[in-house]
Amino acid sequence: MTDILARWHAGQTFDEHFSGATEPKLAAVARSIRSRATVPDEIADRVRAAGPGWHLLVLSADWCADAVSSLPWVDALASACPNVGVRILDRDAHLDLMDTHLTNGRSRSIPIVILYDAAGVEHGWWGPRPSVLQAWVMSPEAQTMPAPERYAEQRRWYTADGGRSTLEELTALIERAAPH
Helix, strand or coil: HHHHHHHHCCCCCHHHHHHHHCHHHHHHHHHHHHCCCCCCHHHHHHCCCCCEEEEEEEEEEEHHHHHHHHHHHHHHHHHCCCEEEEEEEEECCCCHHHHHCCCCCCCCCCCCEEEECCCCEEEEEECCHHHHHHHHHHHHHHHCCCCCHHHHHHHHHHHHCHHHHHHHHHHHHHHHHCCC
């Protein structure tokens, strides 16, 4: 077992990650989203067709609003697909991993979902948010908004999207890594 797989096995489950949260209100939101999060059959079928042994290692923190909005869907995907497992590591306790997966090469934005195969070989990563939302967050329009307004708009986007973009982008990542 490689070091990364040992770290994956030592990671937390979704429930463990949010059980002792520093922000109980955000943890309650994450659990609420997770209680309703389902994976469409066509997405689950695509992921199951990618073959066995996929590990999603998430770098995150329970105080992160993007993690609260995305991790329920990552966990739902792993629950729906027996060939995928997910574990969560605290970003700040694993800066060596975080610093090799920086957003735009400079930011420790989270969550970051790293895809490994059964041998612990990395096949890519996703995050910190779906690409459409990320493009908007980085736009001049969003950057000039007061933070509370920008965060409210992000929450509205996540609600309207219903996890679909996160699921589609993670599925595409797994499909690109799968042997053909």
